[in-house]
Amino acid sequence: MVIALAVPDTISNLKALRSLDLASNAFVEIPSAIASLALKELDMSSNAITSIPDGFKNVTALGLKFTAISDFTPVCKFATLVHLRLDGNKLSSVPDCVSKLTHLKLLTLSKNSLSDLPNMTAMTALKELVLTDNSFSSFPEGVCAIPNLQTLDLSVNKISSIPDSCSEALIATLKLDHNKFKDFPLTLSNWNNLQTLSLASNDIDEITLTEDQTFAVMQDLDVSCNNLKCDGVDETFSNVRIVTCSDYCQKWAEEGGSSSSSWPVWKIAVVVISCFAAVVIVIAVIIAIGRKNAASTSTYEPINGTNR
Numbered sequence: 001m002v003i004a005l006a007v008p009d010t011i012s013n014l015k016a017l018r019s020l021d022l023a024s025n026a027f028v029e030i031p032s033a034i035a036s037l038a039l040k041e042l043d044m045s046s047n048a049i050t051s052i053p054d055g056f057k058n059v060t061a062l063g064l065k066f067t068a069i070s071d072f073t074p075v076c077k078f079a080t081l082v083h084l085r086l087d088g089n090k091l092s093s094v095p096d097c098v099s100k101l102t103h104l105k106l107l108t109l110s111k112n113s114l115s116d117l118p119n120m121t122a123m124t125a126l127k128e129l130v131l132t133d134n135s136f137s138s139f140p141e142g143v144c145a146i147p148n149l150q151t152l153d154l155s156v157n158k159i160s161s162i163p164d165s166c167s168e169a170l171i172a173t174l175k176l177d178h179n180k181f182k183d184f185p186l187t188l189s190n191w192n193n194l195q196t197l198s199l200a201s202n203d204i205d206e207i208t209l210t211e212d213q214t215f216a217v218m219q220d221l222d223v224s225c226n227n228l229k230c231d232g233v234d235e236t237f238s239n240v241r242i243v244t245c246s247d248y249c250q251k252w253a254e255e256g257g258s259s260s261s262s263w264p265v266w267k268i269a270v271v272v273i274s275c276f277a278a279v280v281i282v283i284a285v286i287i288a289i290g291r292k293n294a295a296s297t298s299t300y301e302p303i304n305g306t307n308r
Helices: 009-013 073-077 096-100 141-145 186-190 230-236 265-298
Strands: 019-021 041-043 061-063 083-085 106-108 128-130 151-153 173-175 196-198 220-222 242-244
Touching: 073 096
Parallel strands: 019 041, 041 061, 061 083, 083 106, 106 128, 128 151, 151 173, 173 196, 196 220, 220 242
Antiparallel strands: none
């Protein structure tokens, strides 16, 4: 694999170039030579970039994941952006100017240090917002006012409740895995568009609904890896098409862990030992057959043979 440190100035001659992928190199800045190009898509992820220059007025998709960017503000100049990925940076805040990105449909900000969001009601095109693995200790109320937001992912944070002020949210898919919920957020029963809800790997131990808390439009619910007795969950959500509740799971490792649902260690050990035993038996059978065939060969005498 070739690691690039620079691009030739002659790249500016590629006037018809619309998509450029320079991810996973050793750039410390976005090359000035590409600023004059009429790019629509630019990916500079996994480089050592710390700042974003002016230009790139036509870019609609910008990838800057896992760089060293700590200031979101320069991105606000990219008024034509539709897709923006800033995961794995050093962002501790999102500036008010983000509301200028009125064409933005997808914004991913996972693995940063965000704990709050500004007013984003002007972002009428935003459909999907990903905020996993940040520092949210409370549900960011501002997201409930984003008029056309369909998918919100706040997994791997420290959220424990959803405020009543979010009762009018129009979100269809909500992911809250690996948070700090002890009680099932009943406020969500008022979310009339909510079709998919994931609350896996929290600390919920009971779910009790009233007659008017029907979750009428919900199609998919995941409450795996909680402290629930899964036998009664299906009955509680009898109108939901897919209900997932697993008793066997591996909790999120607080430090350096990764999300996974798996068998307990003892069960894995049983499977490994069983497989090993099966292999030993097969080998033993093969050896026994081999010895039997060898014995048969050594005692064989031709029909017309003569013993001396």
